[in-house]
Amino acid sequence: SGLTKHFPVRGGIFLGQTGVVHAVDDVSFSIKKGETLGLVGESGCGKTTLGRCVMGLYPPTAGKVFLHGKNMALENSRQMKSMRLQMQMIFQDPFESLNARHTVGEILREKYIIHGKKRVGTDQEIKTLLERVGLSGDDIHRFPHEFSGGQRQRIGIARAISLNPRVVICDEPVSALDVSVQSQILNLMVTLQREMGLTYLFISHDLAVVKHVSDRIAVMYLGKIVEFTTARALYKHPYHPYTRALLSAIPLPDPLARKQRIILKGEVPSPETPPPGCRFHTRCPHVMDICSTKEPKLKPLKVQGSPHLTACHLYF
Numbered sequence: 001s002g003l004t005k006h007f008p009v010r011g012g013i014f015l016g017q018t019g020v021v022h023a024v025d026d027v028s029f030s031i032k033k034g035e036t037l038g039l040v041g042e043s044g045c046g047k048t049t050l051g052r053c054v055m056g057l058y059p060p061t062a063g064k065v066f067l068h069g070k071n072m073a074l075e076n077s078r079q080m081k082s083m084r085l086q087m088q089m090i091f092q093d094p095f096e097s098l099n100a101r102h103t104v105g106e107i108l109r110e111k112y113i114i115h116g117k118k119r120v121g122t123d124q125e126i127k128t129l130l131e132r133v134g135l136s137g138d139d140i141h142r143f144p145h146e147f148s149g150g151q152r153q154r155i156g157i158a159r160a161i162s163l164n165p166r167v168v169i170c171d172e173p174v175s176a177l178d179v180s181v182q183s184q185i186l187n188l189m190v191t192l193q194r195e196m197g198l199t200y201l202f203i204s205h206d207l208a209v210v211k212h213v214s215d216r217i218a219v220m221y222l223g224k225i226v227e228f229t230t231a232r233a234l235y236k237h238p239y240h241p242y243t244r245a246l247l248s249a250i251p252l253p254d255p256l257a258r259k260q261r262i263i264l265k266g267e268v269p270s271p272e273t274p275p276p277g278c279r280f281h282t283r284c285p286h287v288m289d290i291c292s293t294k295e296p297k298l299k300p301l302k303v304q305g306s307p308h309l310t311a312c313h314l315y316f
C-alpha cells in the first residue's frame with residue numbers, strides 16, 4: 001500500500017552533485033491467494049525494485065506491505081521472521097544467484113541454516129526436493145557450473161520452495177534462458193503452484209510470457225502502475241496508450257494477424273527527473289494539454305466484466 005522507493009544518487013557531470021532516483025512511486029495493489037499477478041514494463045520501470053520492497057530486501061521509503069492482512073513492519077522480530085519464511089524469491093540470473101563454491105546440497109541446506117531451522121534438511125529431503133523440480137537426486141554433490149542454465153534455474157526454484165513458502169516473488173525467472181527451456185521452467189512453476197497452493201508475483205518485461213502464466217496483470221511505467229486488470233481483459237482490450245504500444249510490439253507468427261505496430265517516440269525519461277503530470281506524456285501519441293500538468297490517478301473504468309483500472313485522462 002502506497003509503496004515508494006527513492007534511491008539517493010551521487011555523481012553526474014559535477015562531482016558532488018546529488019539526486020534522487022524515483023524507482024517506485026506510491027504503488028498500491030493486492031495479490032489474491034493462489035493467483036499469479038504479472039508485473040510488466042520496460043527495463044528500469046521499477047518492477048524489480050517493487051518486488052524487492054515487497055520481499056523486504058529493500059526497505060521502502062514510504063508505504064506498507066501486508067501479508068494475510070498484517071502489516072509486516074509492525075510485527076515483532078519473531079513474527080517477522082516467520083512471515084519472511086512464507087515469502088521467497090526466484091532470481092533472474094540462475095548462475096549469479098547460486099554460490100559457485102558450494103555443491104547443490106550445500107546451497108539447498110543453507111536455506112534451513114539461514115532461517116534458523118533447528119532441523120537441517122537431510123540428504124534424502126534434498127534429493128526429493130531436486131526430483132520435485134525435475135533434477136536427479138544424484139545432483140546433490142554437483143556444483144552449479146556443471147549444470148545448464150535451465151537446470152540452474154531449477155535449483156533456484158528448489159531453493160525458493162524448500163521451506164514451503166506461501167508467496168514467491170519471481171524476478172524475470174526465465175528471461176536469461178533459451179526460449180525452448182523457458183516453457184519447461186514455466187510449466188514447472190505452474191505445476192508447483194497447483195501442488196503447493198503458491199501465490200506468485202511474476203515480474204517480467206516479456207508480455208508473451210506474462211500472458212501465459214498470469215491471472216491478473218499490472219503494467220508499470222516509470223515507477224507507477226498505469227493499468228491493472230485480468231490477463232484476458234488486458235490482452236483483449238488494453239486502454240492505456242502505453243499498454244497498447246507494448247502489446248502492439250509482441251511478435252505474432254501469422255503476418256496477417258499482425259495489428260498495426262505503435263512506435264513510441266523518444267526515450268524513457270530519467271527516473272531522476274520524471275516528467276510532471278502524466279509520466280508518459282513525453283511519448284504518448286494521444287497527449288493533451290492537461291497531461292503535462294495533472295497526474296492521472298489509477299481509477300476503475302466503467303466497463304462490463306472484470307474490474308479494469310487505468311491511469312489516463314482520456315477516460316476520466
Ligand code: SF4
Pocket residue numbers: 240241242278279280281282284285286287288291296311312313314
Ligand atoms: Fe497519454 Fe495523457 Fe493518458 Fe498520459 S494521461 S497516457 S499523456 S492521454
